[in-house]
Amino acid sequence: MKLVLETKNINKHFYKPKDFHVIKDISFKVGQGEFASIMGKSGCGKSTLLYILSTMDTDYTGELYLNGELITGKPQQDLSRIRNKHIGFVFQFHYLLSEFSVLENVMLPAKKLADKSHAEIEQDAMEKLRMLHIDHLAQQKASRISGGEKQRVAIARALINNPSILMGDEPTGNLDSHNSENVFSIFKRLKEEEGLSLLVVTHDEDFAKRTDRIIEMEDGRILR
Ligand SMILES: Nc1ncnc2c1ncn2[C@@H]1O[C@H](COP(=O)(O)OP(=O)(O)OP(=O)(O)O)[C@@H](O)[C@H]1O
Numbered sequence: 001m002k003l004v005l006e007t008k009n010i011n012k013h014f015y016k017p018k019d020f021h022v023i024k025d026i027s028f029k030v031g032q033g034e035f036a037s038i039m040g041k042s043g044c045g046k047s048t049l050l051y052i053l054s055t056m057d058t059d060y061t062g063e064l065y066l067n068g069e070l071i072t073g074k075p076q077q078d079l080s081r082i083r084n085k086h087i088g089f090v091f092q093f094h095y096l097l098s099e100f101s102v103l104e105n106v107m108l109p110a111k112k113l114a115d116k117s118h119a120e121i122e123q124d125a126m127e128k129l130r131m132l133h134i135d136h137l138a139q140q141k142a143s144r145i146s147g148g149e150k151q152r153v154a155i156a157r158a159l160i161n162n163p164s165i166l167m168g169d170e171p172t173g174n175l176d177s178h179n180s181e182n183v184f185s186i187f188k189r190l191k192e193e194e195g196l197s198l199l200v201v202t203h204d205e206d207f208a209k210r211t212d213r214i215i216e217m218e219d220g221r222i223l224r
Pocket residue numbers: 014015016017020022040041042043044045046047048049
């Protein structure tokens with residue numbers, strides 16, 4: 001199986017207010033098309049780990065590989081491009097720009113990458129919106145749509161550059177059960193139809209149980 005993400009012996013400390021070993025020797029792999037969830041009690045280090053994996057936090061020891069390439073130690077400028085191109089991220093809160101249209105929000109990460117024309121990016125964005133059944137909302141202001149719709153726009157935005165892996169930090173944490181189910185089905189479809197890899201931190205056991213693998217964390221370590 002092709003590996004999309006691999007970590008070797010990741011460790012991280014917070015030094016303020018005192019030395020705290022928050023991530024302890026974490027090594028694991030995510031293969032192409034694998035849908036894995038990360039579970040664990042509040043404070044066990046899930047979000048901290050996800051920030052390292054998504055290359056946003058570089059203050060750790062150990063090694064992080066994306067698509068077989070060593071990412072650890074690369075300059076910020078390279079990381080920002082790698083992140084934008086290879087990693088899609090969906091948060092608990094959608095972080096859409098409320099004054100922009102749905103379409104403009106989805107186009108933004110592709111504009112930042114700047115390797116396609118405006119027309120191509122718009123076409124790609126419309127395709128993602130269609131895939132998530134929200135293309136009728138393209139011209140709406142992001143502030144004018146429902147919570148469930150906003151999260152689907154956030155997923156479309158995360159997919160615009162066709163990432164290798166989609167990471168989520170409690171992406172259903174702010175949604176009712178109907179909309180959570182909707183997000184789960186979208187993720188499952190992305191895995192099955194597009195071969196996308198997904199790594200999602202969740203507190204929702206029903207959600208986690210239906211993923212391919214649950215990575216259980218306790219006190220900064222992976223239990224299984
Ligand atoms: N900047 C920081 N400085 C010091 N300690 C921190 C910092 N950020 C987080 N921590 C601590 O590190 C531990 C892990 O935090 P983290 O947010 O990764 O946990 P989590 O498992 O995602 O929790 P939750 O499920 O509540 O979101 C917690 O004890 C937290 O208080």
